[in-house]
Amino acid sequence: MTTVVRFAPSPTGKLHVGNIRAALTNYLFARKTGGKFLLRLDDTDIERSTEENAQGIHTDLAWLGLTHDLFAKQSERTAAYEAAADKLRTVGRLYPAYETPDELERRRKRQLAQHKPPVYDRAALSLTPEQRADLEAKGRKPHWRFKLSGKSVEFNDIIRGSVHIETASLSDPVLIREDGRFLYTLPSVVDDIDFAITHIIRGEDHVTNTGVQVEIFEALGAPIPAFAHFSMLVGAGGEALSKRLGSLSIEGLREEGIEPQAINSLLAKLGTSDPVVPRATLDELVADFDLAKFSRAPAHFDPNDLKAINHKLLHAMPYDAVASGLSRLGVGGGAPFWEAVRDNIQLLNEARGWWHVIEGPLEPVIEDASLAESARALLPNGPFTDATWNEWTSAVSAKTGAKGKALFRPLRLALTGQPHGPEMRKLLPLIGPERAAKRLAGQAA
RNA sequence: GCCCCCAUCGUCUAGCGGUCUAGGACGUCGCCCUCUCACGGCGAAAACAGGGGUUCGAGUCCCCUUGGGGGCGCCA
Numbered sequence: 001m002t003t004v005v006r007f008a009p010s011p012t013g014k015l016h017v018g019n020i021r022a023a024l025t026n027y028l029f030a031r032k033t034g035g036k037f038l039l040r041l042d043d044t045d046i047e048r049s050t051e052e053n054a055q056g057i058h059t060d061l062a063w064l065g066l067t068h069d070l071f072a073k074q075s076e077r078t079a080a081y082e083a084a085a086d087k088l089r090t091v092g093r094l095y096p097a098y099e100t101p102d103e104l105e106r107r108r109k110r111q112l113a114q115h116k117p118p119v120y121d122r123a124a125l126s127l128t129p130e131q132r133a134d135l136e137a138k139g140r141k142p143h144w145r146f147k148l149s150g151k152s153v154e155f156n157d158i159i160r161g162s163v164h165i166e167t168a169s170l171s172d173p174v175l176i177r178e179d180g181r182f183l184y185t186l187p188s189v190v191d192d193i194d195f196a197i198t199h200i201i202r203g204e205d206h207v208t209n210t211g212v213q214v215e216i217f218e219a220l221g222a223p224i225p226a227f228a229h230f231s232m233l234v235g236a237g238g239e240a241l242s243k244r245l246g247s248l249s250i251e252g253l254r255e256e257g258i259e260p261q262a263i264n265s266l267l268a269k270l271g272t273s274d275p276v277v278p279r280a281t282l283d284e285l286v287a288d289f290d291l292a293k294f295s296r297a298p299a300h301f302d303p304n305d306l307k308a309i310n311h312k313l314l315h316a317m318p319y320d321a322v323a324s325g326l327s328r329l330g331v332g333g334g335a336p337f338w339e340a341v342r343d344n345i346q347l348l349n350e351a352r353g354w355w356h357v358i359e360g361p362l363e364p365v366i367e368d369a370s371l372a373e374s375a376r377a378l379l380p381n382g383p384f385t386d387a388t389w390n391e392w393t394s395a396v397s398a399k400t401g402a403k404g405k406a407l408f409r410p411l412r413l414a415l416t417g418q419p420h421g422p423e424m425r426k427l428l429p430l431i432g433p434e435r436a437a438k439r440l441a442g443q444a445a
Numbered sequence: 446g447c448c449c450c451c452a453u454c455g456u457c458u459a460g461c462g463g464u465c466u467a468g469g470a471c472g473u474c475g476c477c478c479u480c481u482c483a484c485g486g487c488g489a490a491a492a493c494a495g496g497g498g499u500u501c502g503a504g505u506c507c508c509c510u511u512g513g514g515g516g517c518g519c520c521a
Contacts (some may be wrong), residue, residue: 010521108518115446118517143519160450169448170517177519184521204450208516231451232514240514274460275470295458296499297451298514305456308472315484343483393480403513408480420481 003198004036007068008188010042012054014249015060017301018203018233018241021267025230026201027066028268028289031282038195039068043075044184060250064260065282070195074187077194081182084190085175085222088146093177093219096142097124098135120145120171144176145183146216153211158228159294160204165211173212187212193222201291204229230294231271236302248303257347262310271299278313280321311346320350331355333430340426357416358430364439365413372414374400376440384429384436392428414440 007023009015015023030037039061041048041051048131061068088094099107108118124145127135135142148167157163175186192213200210207229217224233241241248253263261280268285269276272293279285314322319335326338329352331342341354366372375396380388393411397403402410412424415431430438438445 008521012521045520048520099519104519112446112517117447163449166448174519179519181519183519188521204515206516206521207449209521234514236456270457273469274484276457277470293458295451300456302456305471311483331474389480403480405480412481418481420483422483424480 001198003030003033004038004070004196005199005201006038006040006053006192006195007066007187008042008191008196009057010045010184011050011057012045012048012050013053014056014251016094016250017248017253017263017267020060020064020066020263021230021233021270022202023061023066024064024264024267024285025291028286029199029201029281029291030069030364031286032289035198035312036069037067037070037128038070038197040072040191040195041074042184042188043073044182044187046181049075056251063254063289064250068259072191072195074182074191076185077187077191078182080190080194081187084186085144085182088186088216088219091146091219094144095125095147095171095172096132097145097174098127098140098142099124099130117169118141118171121167122172122403141324142325143174143178145172146175146212146219147213148172149215153214155210155224155227156213157207158199158201158226158291159230160207160296163207163210163227165208165214166216167211170208185212186216189216189220189222193217193220197225198248199226199228201228201230203229216391227322228291228294231298233270233301234298236300236304241301248301253306257349258306258310259313259348262306262313263422265309266301266306270301271295271297276305276309278309280313280316307346313346314345315343317342326351333358336426337420337430340422340430344422357418357421358427358435360435360439361444362417362439363444364415364442365417366442367410367413368406369400369442371396371400371402371407372440372442375411375414376437379433379437379440382435384431384433386425386429389425389428414442 009019009023009027027037029035039055039057041054043054085094104120107121111118125147148170150168153165153167155163173181173185176182191197199369210227210229214224235241250263254260261282262278264274264282264285265279268279270288272295274288274293319338322338325348329349331337331351333355337355337358338351343353344354345351375392378392378395378399380392393407396411397407400407408424409419412421413419415424415436416427421427431439435445
């Protein structure tokens with residue numbers, strides 16, 4: 001049987017690292033098992049869903065390389081949901097209720113005050129036909145609730161093991177709003193059935209939902225997919241991640257200059273027993289993916305880890321992989337430039353700074369004027385090569401007697417304006433004879 | 446408030462009653478390499494949350510405490 005999994009974001013905001021962990025896990029599972037990956041937009045909440053957010057989801061996933069095989073939008077599938085709702089009515093599992101949101105809110109507060117769980121009391125179930133007719137006559141429109149069995153739902157979670165949900169302690173979920181629109185619950189199950197989803201892999205914030213969803217699958221006569229709920233991500237300080245989601249949007253990280261594979265590498269391994277190491281491709285992550293490696297405890301997500309991985313990723317990256325990125329930054333110099341600077345940057349856009357060091361104009365720092373002048377005079381005439389730096393500095397040393405730090409530091413400062421950076425052996429040929437001569441003379445170049 | 450889940454180095458974790466004076470990875474620190482930083486090589490420091498049980502024996506099983514996470518919507 002081919003596996004089919006899905007990532008089902010709702011386009012009510014930007015994708016963040018938590019979302020991507022879900023997307024990635026599903027993507028990797030699909031690739032690992034030779035299955036299919038469905039991207040489904042859960043856009044039943046039309047007030048909060050926007051086309052811009054939907055577009056952003058596509059952009060982010062494409063940027064990360066998380067391509068889908070199937071696509072669906074819940075807003076276009078209402079006919080299927082209507083049919084399912086009819087079926088639930090037929091089997092007596094969907095009943096009308098007339099409380100207003102305010103009323104329900106008041107009841108919840110009262111229950112909480114009495115130290116009781118805020119569960120719906122099913123008052124609507126005992127409405128007589130006359131009472132219903134009366135309410136309808138007053139213009140009250142019902143919303144529709146799914147009648148839970150009250151039994152314990154058990155399922156074997158691939159990550160969490162045996163899970164029991166007491167549906168008696170849950171409110172009968174509202175499936176259809178007063179205005180006729182569907183809430184997420186029923187569409188989600190209907191889509192999972194229609195797209196033959198075999199594995200539902202998502203965050204543990206959905207484990208309770210699983211109880212009601214399993215009952216809906218059963219009421220609809222559909223097979224129950226396998227479930228896997230991974231733990232949530234918490235911030236570096238242990239705080240819930242949602243508090244700082246704003247700065248952790250994928251769009252934000254992209255703008256910051258983080259490489260997509262840095263994000264994939266971290267998120268695929270965080271909370272698993274595999275070491276977090278930079279991986280240049282998604283295929284490498286697929287190779288050792290296994291749901292059995294996921295821990296049940298919440299994992300700490302530290303944005304600084306992202307930078308560290310990004311740095312290592314960049315260091316190992318061949319020029320071909322960054323060529324387009326560099327040209328977007330307005331950086332030239334080709335492979336020689338990249339190979340000179342890649343060890344010294346954490347973010348690709350920092351290459352711009354080093355490109356400026358080469359292209360100029362920059363104000364040289366002359367620490368030792370006489371040394372700089374001697375060095376300038378000894379500059380070879382021909383084009384600079386890889387060997388130039390060594391030959392030249394040897395000559396300067398022989399002439400002036402300076403060596404070690406006293407020799408190299410002033411030269412580096414004069415040529416680059418900074419006390420450290422990439423190897424001068426590689427930088428000098430890029431700076432070239434003309435700029436080198438001017439900078440050693442103390443002129444901006 | 447009620448229900449569920451979790452708890453090993455700073456971080457991610459291995460560990461499924463004796464082989465644990467607790468292993469690995471990342472990070473940190475030191476040394477080496479070296480013109481600087483980085484890379485690389487070698488090495489070091491670093492953890493079983495606390496308290497009770499069970500057992501000949503507990504990181505491993507049970508209970509409590511503490512801490513963290515999740516849930517309790519006409520959100521998803």
